[in-house]
Amino acid sequence: MEETINLGLIGFGTIGSGVVATLDKNMHLIEDKVQKKVKLKKIVxxxxxxxxxxxxxPEVLSTNVDDILEDDEIDIIIELVGGYQPALNFILKAMENGKHVVTANKALLAKHWQEIIDCALKNHVRICFEASVGGGIPLxxxxxxxxxxxxxxxxxxxxNGTANYILTKMDDAGLDFDVVLKEAQLMGYAEQDPTxxxxxxxxxxxLIILSILGFGVYVSQxxxxxxxxxxxxxxxxxxxREELNSVVKLLAIAQVDEDGELEIRVHPTLVPQTHLLASVNDVFNAVYIVGDIVGPVLMYGQGAGMMPTASAVVADCIDIMxxxxxxxxxGPSKSRVKKIKDMSNVESKxxxxxxxxxxxxxxxxxxGILSDLNISIESVSQRKVDQTDAVPIFMVTHHALEKNVQKxxxxxxxxxxxxxxxxxxRLL
Amino acid sequence: MEETINLGLIGFGTIGSGVVATLDKNMHLIEDKVQKKVKLKKIVxxxxxxxxxxxxxPEVLSTNVDDILEDDEIDIIIELVGGYQPALNFILKAMENGKHVVTANKALLAKHWQEIIDCALKNHVRICFEASVGGGIPLxxxxxxxxxxxxxxxxxxxxNGTANYILTKMDDAGLDFDVVLKEAQLMGYAEQDPTxxxxxxxxxxxLIILSILGFGVYVSQxxxxxxxxxxxxxxxxxxxREELNSVVKLLAIAQVDEDGELEIRVHPTLVPQTHLLASVNDVFNAVYIVGDIVGPVLMYGQGAGMMPTASAVVADCIDIMxxxxxxxxxGPSKSRVKKIKDMSNVESKxxxxxxxxxxxxxxxxxxGILSDLNISIESVSQRKVDQTDAVPIFMVTHHALEKNVQKxxxxxxxxxxxxxxxxxxRLL
Structure with a gap:
C-alpha cells in the first residue's frame, strides 16, 4: 500500500462535513477496499x-480554491459547493487539470450536462454523481x-425528501400544507426558501439526470x-385515502414507448395503497425502473441528509480510486427517444x-362540460362541509386527454x- | 469499434436461453455501451x-466444453450449468486459461467461495455473479x-421467489401449503423437487454470499x-394478518453488532404490514441493507426467472467488457466479525x-412452563375450531431467548x- 490518493473537498457545508466524518470513521475500510493510502489533503x-x-x-483548511485546483498531487476533487457558479468553473478547471470529479450537484448537471461530460471525456477523467439523485441510495x-x-x-x-415529508405529515395529521411546511422548516427538513x-x-x-442515464436523452426543464x-x-x-385507497405522492415520471416517444413529467400523483411507492414515507425516496429484460426493479432509501448523501459521495470516490x-x-450513447410527447397529449385518469x-x-x-370534451366520469362524490356555502365535489374520470381536462x-x-x-x- | 469480445456460454437451459435472447434483442445497445464488437462464439x-x-x-452449438475452455479467442465464459460439478472444474479451468467468468451459480459460490476467488485473483481475471442472489435485481x-x-x-x-410465491398464495386464498405447492409446480414457479x-x-x-460481500465473513451453511x-x-x-397486522415471510437475516458478533439465520418471520417487505409478494424478492453511514436501503425486483436472471448475467458481461x-x-478484506452467535442465544419475540x-x-x-423459563407472554388467544377436539392456542411472547423457547x-x-x-x- 505505497501509493497515496489525495482528495480535495470544495464546499465544507452539511454534506461536506458528512464526507469528512465518513472518511474519518471508515478510512481503514476504504483504504482496505482500494488498496491504497487515501488522504483528504485540502478542504476549501x-x-x-x-x-x-x-x-x-487546521493546515488542511483553505479559502483559496486554487490550493485544490492547482495542486498536482490531488487526484480527485469533491465538489459540494452547489449551484451553477462558481461550481461549474471549479469542475471544468479541475478536469482540465487532469483531476477526477465527484459531485452531488444535480442543478449543475441538469443544466450543463453536455459541457461537463464533454470536458470529462476530452480530459480522460471520470465524473461521478451518484449523490445527485436519491441521496444515499445506490441508484x-x-x-x-x-x-x-x-x-x-x-x-x-x-x-424529493422534503415534498414527501410534507405529504406524509399532511396525511398523518390531517394538517394544512402551510402548517406542515413550517414544521418541516423547524425540523430542518425544508429550506428557509423551500420553493x-x-x-x-x-x-x-x-429526473433530467435519470432520463439521460436511462434513455440517453437530455430534456431541458x-x-x-x-x-x-x-x-x-x-x-x-x-x-x-378513504375513497380511492390511494395516497398523494409527488412523482417524477419518464417513459418511452415503442415508437420512441418520451413522456416526461413531474406532478402530484395518486398512488394506490397496494403499490410499494405508497409505503415510501417521510424523507425516504424510491425509484422504480422498468427494463425490457428485467421487468420492474425498485431502489429505496434516504434521498437526502448529511450522512446518506456522504455515503454516496465517498462511494463514488472509492469507485474512482x-x-x-x-x-x-x-447512459446509452444512442437514444431510442425520437420525440418528446407534449403534456397536452398525455393520457391519464x-x-x-x-x-x-x-x-x-x-x-x-x-x-355536460366533461361529456362535451369526451371525458367520462368514473365516480362522483359530494361531501357536506360545515361553515361554508361552497362544497367540494370529488370526481374521478376514466382515461382522458390532458388537453381536454385542462380545457x-x-x-x-x-x-x-x-x-x-x-x-x-393525476392517477398513477 | 475494431476489437471483438467473444463470449462462451456453458449451459443452454432456461437462463442460458434468456441470455441468448437478451444478446439477440439488445446487442446494439450492448456493443454501443462497451464500444467493442461482441460475439457469442460458442454455446456448449x-x-x-x-x-x-x-x-x-448451428455452428455455434457444441457438446464439447473444450470448444470454449480451450479457445484462446474466448474472453468471457458464462457458466449456467448449475450445481457443484462439473461447474467448478469448468470455472477453474476457464480462469486458469485467462478467461473471465460470469456465473449465476449460488450453490457453487456458497460452497467453494475461497477456492474460486483465489483462482480468479491468481489468474488476474474477474468473476462476476450478480445473478446468483436476487436474480435481476442489482443487489x-x-x-x-x-x-x-x-x-x-x-x-x-x-x-427466494418460490417460497414467497407459496406464502403469498396461502395468504391470498387461505389454502394449505401442499395445495399451493402443487399449483406452483404446475405454474413453473416451483421445481418438481422443491426441497x-x-x-x-x-x-x-x-445469504452466505451476502454475508461475504457485506461483512467479509464466510459462514458455512x-x-x-x-x-x-x-x-x-x-x-x-x-x-x-388479523390479530397481529403481520404477514409471514421467509427471511434471510444477517447482522453484526458492535462487538463483532454475527447473527445469521433463515426462517419464516412475522413482518408487520407497514414494513416494505410485507408488500413484497409472489416471486418478487427484496433485500434491506443497513449501513452505518447510509442507514437503510432496499432493493426490489424479480429474484428469479429466465429474463430477469439473464439481465443480471449480461450486465455482468458488460461490466467485464x-x-x-x-x-x-x-467484499471487505478484513472482517469485523469476531464470532458467530449461536442460534440458542438469539433473542426475539x-x-x-x-x-x-x-x-x-x-x-x-x-x-407455568413459559414463566419458569423466563418467557413472558404478550398476548394469548384461543379460537374455537369445529370438528376437532383439539384447538389452536395462539401466543405472542415478549423478547425471549431462543434456547428458552426451544426448551x-x-x-x-x-x-x-x-x-x-x-x-x-419469530417476529421481525
Missing amino acids: DLDITTDRGVDVD LAPLNDGLAANNIETVYGII FDIEGHDTAQK KNFHVEGITKIKPDDIKFA QDMDSSVAY YYLRITALDKPGVLHSLS AIELIDKLDFVKEETMII | DLDITTDRGVDVD LAPLNDGLAANNIETVYGII FDIEGHDTAQK KNFHVEGITKIKPDDIKFA QDMDSSVAY YYLRITALDKPGVLHSLS AIELIDKLDFVKEETMII
Whole structure:
C-alpha cells in the first residue's frame, strides 16, 4: 500500500462535513477496499472558522480554491459547493487539470450536462454523481450499469425528501400544507426558501439526470410539465385515502414507448395503497425502473441528509480510486427517444376537486362540460362541509386527454357557482 | 469499434436461453455501451438439439466444453450449468486459461467461495455473479460498491421467489401449503423437487454470499439455523394478518453488532404490514441493507426467472467488457466479525401456535412452563375450531431467548393435552 490518493473537498457545508466524518470513521475500510493510502489533503470553503463538529487539521483548511485546483498531487476533487457558479468553473478547471470529479450537484448537471461530460471525456477523467439523485441510495450505478443489458422503458418515483415529508405529515395529521411546511422548516427538513423542493424543480432536475442515464436523452426543464405540491389540501389526501385507497405522492415520471416517444413529467400523483411507492414515507425516496429484460426493479432509501448523501459521495470516490482509467458510459450513447410527447397529449385518469355551491343543476352543468370534451366520469362524490356555502365535489374520470381536462377545468372555473380554482391530481 | 469480445456460454437451459435472447434483442445497445464488437462464439450443452425458442446458428452449438475452455479467442465464459460439478472444474479451468467468468451459480459460490476467488485473483481475471442472489435485481454491486463507504450492519430480506410465491398464495386464498405447492409446480414457479426452495437451503446459500460481500465473513451453511416454510399453516397466516397486522415471510437475516458478533439465520418471520417487505409478494424478492453511514436501503425486483436472471448475467458481461483489468474487491478484506452467535442465544419475540385439548387448567400449565423459563407472554388467544377436539392456542411472547423457547416447546409438546407439534414463528 505505497501509493497515496489525495482528495480535495470544495464546499465544507452539511454534506461536506458528512464526507469528512465518513472518511474519518471508515478510512481503514476504504483504504482496505482500494488498496491504497487515501488522504483528504485540502478542504476549501469561504468559511473555515465555523465548527462543523468534525476533527480537521487546521493546515488542511483553505479559502483559496486554487490550493485544490492547482495542486498536482490531488487526484480527485469533491465538489459540494452547489449551484451553477462558481461550481461549474471549479469542475471544468479541475478536469482540465487532469483531476477526477465527484459531485452531488444535480442543478449543475441538469443544466450543463453536455459541457461537463464533454470536458470529462476530452480530459480522460471520470465524473461521478451518484449523490445527485436519491441521496444515499445506490441508484444511478444500478440504472447505468446493473441494468445495462436493458432498454429502459420507464423510470418513476419519489425523489424529493422534503415534498414527501410534507405529504406524509399532511396525511398523518390531517394538517394544512402551510402548517406542515413550517414544521418541516423547524425540523430542518425544508429550506428557509423551500420553493425548489415544493414546486417540483428539484425533482425535475433529478429526473433530467435519470432520463439521460436511462434513455440517453437530455430534456431541458422548460420542455416538460413540472408541478409542485402547494395546492394539495387535506381534503384531497383524505378523500384519496378513504375513497380511492390511494395516497398523494409527488412523482417524477419518464417513459418511452415503442415508437420512441418520451413522456416526461413531474406532478402530484395518486398512488394506490397496494403499490410499494405508497409505503415510501417521510424523507425516504424510491425509484422504480422498468427494463425490457428485467421487468420492474425498485431502489429505496434516504434521498437526502448529511450522512446518506456522504455515503454516496465517498462511494463514488472509492469507485474512482479502484479504477482511474475506467471507460465509463454515461447512459446509452444512442437514444431510442425520437420525440418528446407534449403534456397536452398525455393520457391519464384524473381526480378533480371542484368547489361549488350546493344547488340544483350543478352536477348537470359539470357533467355536460366533461361529456362535451369526451371525458367520462368514473365516480362522483359530494361531501357536506360545515361553515361554508361552497362544497367540494370529488370526481374521478376514466382515461382522458390532458388537453381536454385542462380545457374542461378552464370552462368549469368560469361557472358562476364554482367558487375556487379546481384541483386536479393525476392517477398513477 | 475494431476489437471483438467473444463470449462462451456453458449451459443452454432456461437462463442460458434468456441470455441468448437478451444478446439477440439488445446487442446494439450492448456493443454501443462497451464500444467493442461482441460475439457469442460458442454455446456448449449436452443437449444441442432441443428447440429453445431462440435463433442460434448451428455452428455455434457444441457438446464439447473444450470448444470454449480451450479457445484462446474466448474472453468471457458464462457458466449456467448449475450445481457443484462439473461447474467448478469448468470455472477453474476457464480462469486458469485467462478467461473471465460470469456465473449465476449460488450453490457453487456458497460452497467453494475461497477456492474460486483465489483462482480468479491468481489468474488476474474477474468473476462476476450478480445473478446468483436476487436474480435481476442489482443487489450485489450496490452492496459491494454503492455502499462501499459503509460498515454494513444488517442485511435481511426475501431472496427466494418460490417460497414467497407459496406464502403469498396461502395468504391470498387461505389454502394449505401442499395445495399451493402443487399449483406452483404446475405454474413453473416451483421445481418438481422443491426441497431446496421450501426448506430454506437456496435462501441460505444466497445469504452466505451476502454475508461475504457485506461483512467479509464466510459462514458455512452447517453453522447457522436454516428453517423452511413447510410447517406453516393457513391458521398461522390468518392469525398473523388479523390479530397481529403481520404477514409471514421467509427471511434471510444477517447482522453484526458492535462487538463483532454475527447473527445469521433463515426462517419464516412475522413482518408487520407497514414494513416494505410485507408488500413484497409472489416471486418478487427484496433485500434491506443497513449501513452505518447510509442507514437503510432496499432493493426490489424479480429474484428469479429466465429474463430477469439473464439481465443480471449480461450486465455482468458488460461490466467485464468495459473493464477487463478492474481491481475488484470481493467484499471487505478484513472482517469485523469476531464470532458467530449461536442460534440458542438469539433473542426475539415469538409467535407460538399450540394445539391442545380445550379443558380447564391448560393455560395454567402452559403459562407455568413459559414463566419458569423466563418467557413472558404478550398476548394469548384461543379460537374455537369445529370438528376437532383439539384447538389452536395462539401466543405472542415478549423478547425471549431462543434456547428458552426451544426448551419450553419441548416441555409443552410432552404435555398429554397437547395434540400436535407446537409451531413457532419469530417476529421481525
